[in-house]
Amino acid sequence: MNPFAYSRPTDVDGALRQVAANGSADAPLASTPGPTAPPDLAPAANAATPAAANQYEVRFVAGGTNLLDLLKEGVLVAPKLVDINRLPFDRIEETPDGGLLLGALARNADTAYHPLVKERYPLLADAILAGASPQLRNMASNGGNLLQRTRCYYFYDVATPCNKRTPGSGCSAIGGVTRQHAILGTSEHCIATHPSDMCVALAALEAVVHVQSVRGKREIAFAEFHRLPGDRPDIDTTLAPDELITHIALPPALQFAGHSAYLKLRERLSYAFALASVAAALDLADDGTIRTSRIALGGVAHKPWRRPDAEALLQGQRPSPELFARVAEALLAGAVGRGSNDFKIALARNAIVRALQVAANGTVTNWNVSTPDLGGQQ
Ligand SMILES: Cc1cc2nc3c(=O)[nH]c(=O)nc-3n(C[C@H](O)[C@H](O)[C@H](O)COP(=O)(O)OP(=O)(O)OC[C@H]3O[C@@H](n4cnc5c(N)ncnc54)[C@H](O)[C@@H]3O)c2cc1C
Numbered sequence: 529m530n531p532f533a534y535s536r537p538t539d540v541d542g543a544l545r546q547v548a549a550n551g552s553a554d555a556p557l558a559s560t561p562g563p564t565a566p567p568d569l570a571p572a573a574n575a576a577t578p579a580a581a582n583q584y585e586v587r588f589v590a591g592g593t594n595l596l597d598l599l600k601e602g603v604l605v606a607p608k609l610v611d612i613n614r615l616p617f618d619r620i621e622e623t624p625d626g627g628l629l630l631g632a633l634a635r636n637a638d639t640a641y642h643p644l645v646k647e648r649y650p651l652l653a654d655a656i657l658a659g660a661s662p663q664l665r666n667m668a669s670n671g672g673n674l675l676q677r678t679r680c681y682y683f684y685d686v687a688t689p690c691n692k693r694t695p696g697s698g699c700s701a702i703g704g705v706t707r708q709h710a711i712l713g714t715s716e717h718c719i720a721t722h723p724s725d726m727c728v729a730l731a732a733l734e735a736v737v738h739v740q741s742v743r744g745k746r747e748i749a750f751a752e753f754h755r756l757p758g759d760r761p762d763i764d765t766t767l768a769p770d771e772l773i774t775h776i777a778l779p780p781a782l783q784f785a786g787h788s789a790y791l792k793l794r795e796r797l798s799y800a801f802a803l804a805s806v807a808a809a810l811d812l813a814d815d816g817t818i819r820t821s822r823i824a825l826g827g828v829a830h831k832p833w834r835r836p837d838a839e840a841l842l843q844g845q846r847p848s849p850e851l852f853a854r855v856a857e858a859l860l861a862g863a864v865g866r867g868s869n870d871f872k873i874a875l876a877r878n879a880i881v882r883a884l885q886v887a888a889n890g891t892v893t894n895w896n897v898s899t900p901d902l903g904g905q906q
């Protein structure tokens with residue numbers, strides 16, 4: 529591990545002043561559309577090109593569960609670490625509109641088991657509990673979860689070319705082992721996936737990321753927070769180099785609480801990243817028809833994947849396996865395999881249908897002792 533300077537400020541301004549050394553992007557880099565990305569993912573016309581994300585002078589450290597591995601492996605170098613664990617962002621609070629404000633430093637475990645998260649956002653609680661291990665969830669922070677790096681094997685292997693780690697060096701995954709890699713929104717420069725489970729639920733719940741820097745505060749819609757790789761795969765998000773995530777806001781979503789499901793498919797039952805995952809939430813009318821829906825996919829793209837046009841197919845319809853299969857096709861339109869991940873297209877298709885069926889039958893949680901009637905559709 530390279531030597532680094534370490535500080536542990538207790539005030540927000542002090543922390544922000546230190547990270548200001550990274551500079552700022554006047555207009556943060558926009559989400560870059562892949563070949564199949566829907567129109568709402570189009571980049572802003574004034575998208576700027578910030579410095580390579582792996583060369584920041586100063587880095588925040590929260591739980592350290594991803595950053596320390598990257599530093600130890602030599603994937604990143606950080607001459608200066610600013611430990612943010614003393615900053616006042618570890619609370620989970622109600623908002624007047626019935627939503628919640630999740631502190632960036634609240635731990636993943638505390639978030640998943642918070643009574644209001646379980647009651648109002650069981651989809652989020654389930655997604656968090658599907659990730660990592662109890663020990664990691666006790667340490668991992670909400671802000672850090674959003675910024676965890678890809679699990680592409682080549683990214684972590686400094687002996688191999690990787691455009692995300694070393695821009696311009698090439699992509700070892702293209703033509704290499706791709707079992708975990710993306711099938712949607714890829715570019716010729718990178719086919720990595722975003723590894724978070726929590727973020728898939730946050731995408732479906734249309735969370736808003738609150739950030740702060742010495743320049744002020746701003747809010748980033750979750751759909752705009754993570755990027756597709758385009759020609760800058762080294763940059764994962766639209767967060768500027770000098771910005772701190774302070775909170776994640778959850779808009780009211782009680783209409784989905786009774787019919788949501790997070791389905792994660794992986795190589796083993798726990799402690800593995802998703803090959804494909806689905807966050808599905810349905811708002812059902814009294815007559816059983818679907819009023820609105822949200823579906824986000826994990827493990828298939830460089831960011832949680834949504835297609836509003838696919839979700840619109842459900843509106844006003846009665847749940848059925850045939851309808852869910854049509855939605856799956858629309859969500860996966862343009863999906864392309866790269867050899868050893870070809871199987872992901874069928875896997876994701878089946879997972880979408882299954883998650884929608886489970887959601888239609890009622891929310892199944894990891895913490896309920898009673899088993900709901902699944903109507904024989906499992
Ligand atoms: C063995 C293993 C298995 C795992 N399995 C899963 C899994 O199945 N599913 C899953 O979703 N995750 C999984 N994870 C990832 C884990 O969830 C993340 O490592 C964790 O959420 C990162 O949070 P952290 O607080 O430890 O972040 P850190 O490691 O402290 O930081 C990560 C990055 O975020 C930045 N950062 C942190 N907080 C802020 C902030 N508030 N503002 C700005 N920048 C910030 C840091 O500078 C750093 O760049 C696994 C991790 C490990 C080690």
Ligand code: SF4
Nearest residue numbers: 680690691699718719
């Ligand atoms: S897929 Fe992306 S992260 Fe993996 S080797 Fe290629 S450029 Fe690097």
